[in-house]
Amino acid sequence: YEVVWVPSMRMVVNVGDWDKSRWINLTGASGHAYSAHYTDQTDKWAKGELLDWPYKVNTVERATSDTLTLEPPAS
Incomplete structure (x- = not known):
C-alpha cells in the first residue's frame, strides 16, 4: 500500500x-x-522521538529559553 498521509x-x-x-x-x-x-x-x-512537555509552572520556567509578551497598544 502507498502511504498518502501521516499523523x-x-x-x-x-x-x-x-x-x-x-x-x-x-x-x-x-x-x-x-x-x-x-x-x-x-x-x-x-x-519516532518525542520531546518533553512541561506542565507545572516551575517546570515550564526551567524549560523556557524565550518568552514572548504581548501587550495591547497604548490608547
Whole structure:
C-alpha cells in the first residue's frame, strides 16, 4: 500500500504526572512557514522521538529559553 498521509502530531499524556507527558509535531514549534522553527522537529518526528512537555509552572520556567509578551497598544 502507498502511504498518502501521516499523523502530524504525536503525544503521550501521563495523567498521573503531567510533567512526564511527551509530544512532537511534524512541522515543528511554529506554524509559520518562514520561521526558523517551522521544521525544527521534523528529523526527530521521522525517527519516532518525542520531546518533553512541561506542565507545572516551575517546570515550564526551567524549560523556557524565550518568552514572548504581548501587550495591547497604548490608547
